[in-house]
Amino acid sequence: MSEQVLNVAPPGAWRRGSTGIGAWLRRQEVSAPRLRGLGLRRFATPLGILILWQAASSSGVLPARAVPPPLAVVAAARDLLLSGALIHHLSVSLLRVAAGLAIAIAAGASLALAAGLSRLGEDLIDPPLQMARTLPFLALVPLFILWFGIGETPKVALVALGATFPIYLNLFAGIRGADPKLVEVAATLGLSRAGLIRHVVLPAALPHFLTGLRYAIGIAWLSLVVGEQINADSGIGYLMMDxxxxxxxxxxxxxxxxxxxxxxxxxxxxxxxxxxxLAWRPAARVGR
Amino acid sequence: MAAGRPGRALTMDGSWDAGAARIGPVAQPAPDTKVRGLVRRFGPTAVLDGLDIDIPAGRFVALLGRSGSGKTTLLRTLAGLDTAEQGEVILPPKRAVVFQEPRLMPWKRVWENVALGLPDHDARDRAELALREVELAHRMDAWPLTLSGGEAQRAGLARALVRDPDLLLLDEPFAALDALTRLRMQALVTALWKRHGMAALLVTHDVDEALLLADHAVVLQRGQIGLQLPIDLPRPRRHGTPAFAVLRGELLGSLGLSAEEAA
Structure with a gap:
């Protein structure tokens, strides 16, 4: 049900492995390690694009009204910083995401623990959540505005709703995925049910929870963008719409x-x- | 650390079977393990079919048999991991299991794995003593995934030892090790068994291993005892002596192999 959530490697994960095409490519580079060693080569393309972009703007190929030149963007950023507007809107946005994420972590983790640790909990909690997660939650915006008005509440609620699902799905899968062989060991060591949960099940689920958290954060920013472009009077999204x-x-x-x-x-x-x-994982596997 | 620990039963009770724990400073002899009429079915096939077996206190019994003969099922029943349909099992209060895979919790340091389930107050000290016995004290703060196969299996052994078991259950503990490490582990287990005097049940596929370690070899066939063979060889034992070869041939024969086929 949530396997697909788990199997998606976070961006960049392939570079860390010691096997596969990434490692093969790395080995081919032993003969030309100079730029690679300084870590500069990866910046070459973005920098080139910026230079081309600036050149196109300066020569008039790109109309400034559609695409401002990079230097103009830097100047605008400086003005917004100096006037304090950027800090103000940024802190409003950060607060919204922090509040929404806090709610999502509390709700997602509680639901996953209840569903993961008992059959009754699973039967009561999992079906509605599995149904709800298929809903494109951003489509709830009109309803949220009717319910919560146009203040902070609908924005935080949207972030919280969207971020709850990856936390729930990954933590639930992590709890249920605890290695049965280790659960057996816990039984032979005489651990109680509470001891089993504390020493085996929850530590086994922690990597999954953290993967869920990363997805949740991505979704939180996405929800914020949407939330702030509707009826907002502050925040980065408002700054852009204004x-x-x-x-x-x-x-x-x-x-x-x-x-x-x-x-x-x-x-x-x-x-x-x-x-x-996750310090216990060998270095090559951290971040997977 | 083997230095006799009178009263050791006091610190251990409650970890598994508090009701049966021995009490008092003088350790009474642990009861023998007795299995009578054990039946365990998986679907229509009876893996254990009215099995009777004894593991007297302090004796080392090797359990052999082909795949599916019920060896592992018997061990799991004695470990409390599997429930038989019929039969009677009498067990000493303290049992510990060493599995084929080390089965360490990767998120706990080596000593924390060894100490898992012990009362908190002196857990680290006791774990350290047990790790010293298996010559792994220098790795007690390491993460399990950084251990070699042999080291991890020794940690698993320490985790069993620290519980001071009356019955040590060994489920093919050396099968996944390389040949050299296996020999060292076999010597280590023999030494620990002699020092602690617990009963041991070793499930193995390896006839030579049974002959090197055990007082008795028991061959399971279709869920019952096919052969019960006392191994009266002097210790330390060596491969290749004439008496060893005779017993080897007998065991292989009961497993359906000739010594030439197994050579």
């Missing part, structure tokens, strides 16, 4: 860049958490 009204494509680009950086930073944060919480 800029649209004044044809300020440079500010829209700043908003996009901020979203990208936020997504990247939160993903890195979970990776750091994984490295710490």
């Amino acid at each position: 800029a649209r009204d004044f044809l300020r494509t440079d500010i829209i680009m700043v908003g996009l860049a901020v979203y990208a950086l936020l997504g990247l930073a939160s993903d890195q944060a979970v990776r750091a958490l994984e490295r710490k919480a």
Whole structure:
């Protein structure tokens, strides 16, 4: 039911393995390791695109009204920073995601524990959640506005709803996927049911929970983008919609860049958490 | 660490079968393990079909048999992992199992694996003593996935030893090891068994292993005892002595092989 959620490798995972096409390609590079060793080569293409983009804008090939030149985007970012507007909208957005994620983690983890640790819980909880997760939850926006108005509540609720599912699905699968052989060992060691859950089931499920958390964070930012473009008066999404009204494509680009950086930073944060919480895994497998 | 531990039963009770735990500073002899009329079916086939077997206290019994002869089912029944349909089983209070795979919790350090299920107050010290006995004390803070196969299996052995079992159940514990490591593990298990004096049941496919380690070899056939063979060889035992060869031929014969085929 949720296997497909688990089997999707997070981006970049293939580079870490010691087998497969990634490792083969790496071995082919032994003869030309200079740029690779400095880690600079991966920046070459993005940098080239930026230079081409700036050149196209400066020469008039790209109309500034449709696509602002990179330097104009940087200037807009600087102005927004200096005026304090960027920090204000950013903190509003961060708070919304943090609140929504906190609710999603609490709800998703509670539901997964209840469903994962008892048959009754599974029968009561799993069917409605499996049905609900097939619903494109962003389609609930009109309903949420009718229910919760246009304040903070519908935005946080949208983030929370979307992020709950990956937490629930992955943690539930992780709990049910605990190795039966280790469960047997726990029985021969005389562990109680509580001891079994604490020492075997939950640690076994932790990697799955963290995978779920990474997906949840991705969905949280996506939900926020949608939530903030409807009836918002603050937040990064509002900043972008407001800029649209004044044809300020440079500010829209700043908003996009901020979203990208936020997504990247939160993903890195979970990776750091994984490295710490899953220190028992051999280095090659961390991040898988 | 073998230095006799009077009163060891006191610290161990409750971990498995509190009701039957021995009490008092002087350890009484543990009861023999007795199995009478054990029947276990998987679908229409009876894997154990009215089996009777004894494992006297302090004796080392090797259990041989072809695949599907019920060896592992018997061990799992004695370990409390499988429930028979009929029959009677009398067990000593403290049992411990070593499986074919080490089955360590990868998220717990080696000593935490050994100490799992022990009362907290001196768990680390006791784990360290047990790890020292299997010559793994230097790895006690390591993560299990960083251990070699032999090291991991020794950790599994320490996890069983630390419980001070009256009956040690060994489910093909050396089968997945390379030949050299297997020989060292066999010597280690023999030494530990002598020092602690617990009863041991070794499930194995390996006739030579049974002859090197056990006091008795029992061959299971279709869920019953096909052959019961006392092994009266002096220890330490060596391959290739004439007496060894005679017993080997007898065991192989009961498994349906000639010594030439097995050579």
